[in-house]
Amino acid sequence: MVPPRLTLVSDNTREKTGKAKSGDAEETRDAGSAVPELGDPDAAIDHLTQSAGREKLRRLEAMLFASHQPLDAKTLAARCLDEGDDVHSLLIALQAEYKDRGVVLVRVAGRWQFRTADDLSYLLERQQKEERKLSKAAQETLAIIAYHQPVTRAEIEEIRGVSTSPGTLDVLMETGWIRPRGRRRAPGRPLTYGTTEEFLIHFGLDSIKDLPGLADLKAAGLLDANLPPGFTMPSPTDVAALMPDELPLTDESEEEQEALPLDGDETEEEPDASKKEGED
Template structure:
């Protein structure tokens, strides 16, 4: 007689408990909150809501009444010592982000302006005293991107002569100014942009002018540009460049002295007179 075969059945109770414990641990890991990244410290957090609103109201009133952009230093007059005017301005700018007027920064200063998407509502109320000619617009663009630049350099870039009246018109608008004189024969005037130029076009600095890709995207450049065509990186340094002289007469006199010292011609002094020679009628030496 063959004895019955026994089948061993493993007791997986321990395995079930371990699996359940692993699932519970995984659930706890999923539910555990992620570490919160520290946010930048709010410079106005120590102020109460009422105090902060009062300071924002003061800034709002000063900016609204101003006829020109105001810098942070001018706005501190309406605040208390120790107030972070820049933090308050950023908060006020955020408050006006979705309104009909926005707080914008132009030429390093602050000003309320109509929202860009609502500008069409005011087109009929704007006055256009003078329409700039194509030559004036081209000259203005060359000065903005190539400053400091002389009239001869403008003509070289444009390929045609530039009328003095074109520069006079741009100076009347207040968009350009004489910077100095080039250290070259004739000492021609050098021209650059002004703060009024930045304010009119809504630029914080001259470096915000559109680059090559931006000009192409807006259709302002021909699609068939010559090889190697580039747009210069504009700069607006208030100080004179090494190849510039000041507009004052003193600078011109200093330059004349430098040229005289560097000259190979012998130096002549008008104050030195030659001693008179003895006349022929004097006594002869014996």
């Protein structure tokens, strides 16, 4: 019978094994440190709060990513948040997370939308897409409407100093950037025009008040530095409701119907005097 062979284990091997075991224990302790201990209720509450906050950010992210149009805070809160949640703070936190990403969260026309970062937009350009450039007259007309709304065609012509073709207004309405607002309380009741939400979304504005002012236009070189004395620019205002000098848009046929007397309101005509005399 052959005796079993004995293998001697050196102290170095035992030391390495001991170090490996101690390292595993340290890694286990480090991994366990991320989870709050059962005996620490405050840490457990904080952990649950952070987890709930992350889940709400994920919901907002999913809703905004799937939507093809901007969503307002009220809609987002109703669809994916709990009652009492601060949707504005959550949106700001989500916007901060995407600050330096290829896709950023922006606020346009009072609503929220994911968009490609401005410095990366060239990557998504489609060369086969044909873009129609606005004529100079259309650009001037659009600028006047944006800054002076509500404004009539006659007022646009007075500001420009030349007549405005009806086709110019038609082109701007086809783009969806302007719309008829109402009618001026003046002879002839001319239409008044204003900008739309599509205008704000296309130009990346949260509200019409974000249009550049006089100093911004000068700095961009869009205005002559030698302007006449007393030159001013109107402060664009967001006027969704009709102004006191505006009437609502109504169908002319309905107005004619309102002008006609209703059944039963007709006054009885007095009989002709000559007929009375003949009857007598």
